Amino acid sequence: MNDRLTTLLQRFALHIAPIRPTPLPKSVFPDTTLPAQPGWLHLLLRGPVQLEGVGDTQPAVGRHQWLQPALVWLPAPLAHTLRPLSDQGTTLLSAPVHFGDPALNPLIDALPPVLVLPRREMTGPMAATWTLLVNEYEAAGCAHGEVLARLAEVLLLQALRRTVEGARGRVGLLGALSDDRLRRVLDAMHARPEHPWTLESLATEAGLSRTALATQFRAAVGVPPGDYLTGWRLRLARTLLAQGRAVKEVAEAVGYTSPAALTRVFTQRLGHPPTHWWNDRR
Known part of the structure; x- marks a missing residue:
C-alpha cells in the first residue's frame, strides 16, 4: 500500500528548476522582486x-x-520581494518549484502560503541533506546547478513529509493524511477515482462504520467524503483535459458513466462544461 503522500506525488510531480544564488543588492534597503511562478523555494544559507x-x-x-x-x-x-537586512552579506539560493497546476493540486491548497523550516530544527536525514546541499554549493563542481536542484527536491520532499507528520489533529487535508484510518480512505480515492465508491465501501477501507467515517471525515477534512471525492475527480478531469484528452476518455478515467454525467457535475460545480473550460485555457 502506498504511504500518505505517494499517490498524490504520482499525480502531481514535484520538480525544481536549476537552483541559483539570488542576486541581492549589497545595500540593506533595496529589494529584489521575484515574479509569481508556479512556486518558489529559497534556501537561506x-x-x-x-x-x-x-x-x-x-x-x-x-x-x-x-x-x-x-x-x-x-x-x-x-x-x-526579498531584502537583505545586513550589509555584511547574505547567501540565498532560490529556484522556481513546479508541483502540478496550483489550481488543481490539493496539497498546494492545504499548505500554508509560506512554509518555513529553520536549519536548527532539521534532524536526521533532513539535516544530512542540508549539509550535502551546502557542501555542493561551496564545491561548485560539474553539473553544479542540476545537483543542487536534485538535492533541493529531496530536501523539499523531506520538509513536506515532516509537515504532514506534524499535522495530526488539524482540520484539512494534511491533518486527515496524518490519521491512519482517514489516510486509507483518501489514498483509495486518490489512487482509484474511477472506482464506484460509496460511503459503505469507503467505510470498509477505513475499518469504520458509515456513520463514524462520515462524522470523522467531515470533522477532519471539512467536507463529507462524497463532496471530497467529487472535487478530486474534477481536479483530475481538468488535469486530463489540459493534456488534450477527450471528454469521453476523461469521464471514464475519473469515475463517470458517460460524458454527459461528467458534463453535468462539471457544470454544476464549476459553472461551465468541460469543453468550455478547456477552450478558455488554450
Whole structure:
C-alpha cells in the first residue's frame, strides 16, 4: 500500500528548476522582486533576510524575517520581494518549484502560503541533506546547478513529509493524511477515482462504520467524503483535459458513466462544461 503522500506525488510531480544564488543588492534597503511562478523555494544559507508579499499577494504572504539559515517554500504562485537586512552579506539560493497546476493540486491548497523550516530544527536525514546541499554549493563542481536542484527536491520532499507528520489533529487535508484510518480512505480515492465508491465501501477501507467515517471525515477534512471525492475527480478531469484528452476518455478515467454525467457535475460545480473550460485555457 502506498504511504500518505505517494499517490498524490504520482499525480502531481514535484520538480525544481536549476537552483541559483539570488542576486541581492549589497545595500540593506533595496529589494529584489521575484515574479509569481508556479512556486518558489529559497534556501537561506547565511545572513538575515526579509520576505514580503507584493501588491495583491501581501495579505497572503505577509512579511517575514529570518536571521538564521532556513528553508522557505512558497507553494503557490505569489510574487514577493526579498531584502537583505545586513550589509555584511547574505547567501540565498532560490529556484522556481513546479508541483502540478496550483489550481488543481490539493496539497498546494492545504499548505500554508509560506512554509518555513529553520536549519536548527532539521534532524536526521533532513539535516544530512542540508549539509550535502551546502557542501555542493561551496564545491561548485560539474553539473553544479542540476545537483543542487536534485538535492533541493529531496530536501523539499523531506520538509513536506515532516509537515504532514506534524499535522495530526488539524482540520484539512494534511491533518486527515496524518490519521491512519482517514489516510486509507483518501489514498483509495486518490489512487482509484474511477472506482464506484460509496460511503459503505469507503467505510470498509477505513475499518469504520458509515456513520463514524462520515462524522470523522467531515470533522477532519471539512467536507463529507462524497463532496471530497467529487472535487478530486474534477481536479483530475481538468488535469486530463489540459493534456488534450477527450471528454469521453476523461469521464471514464475519473469515475463517470458517460460524458454527459461528467458534463453535468462539471457544470454544476464549476459553472461551465468541460469543453468550455478547456477552450478558455488554450
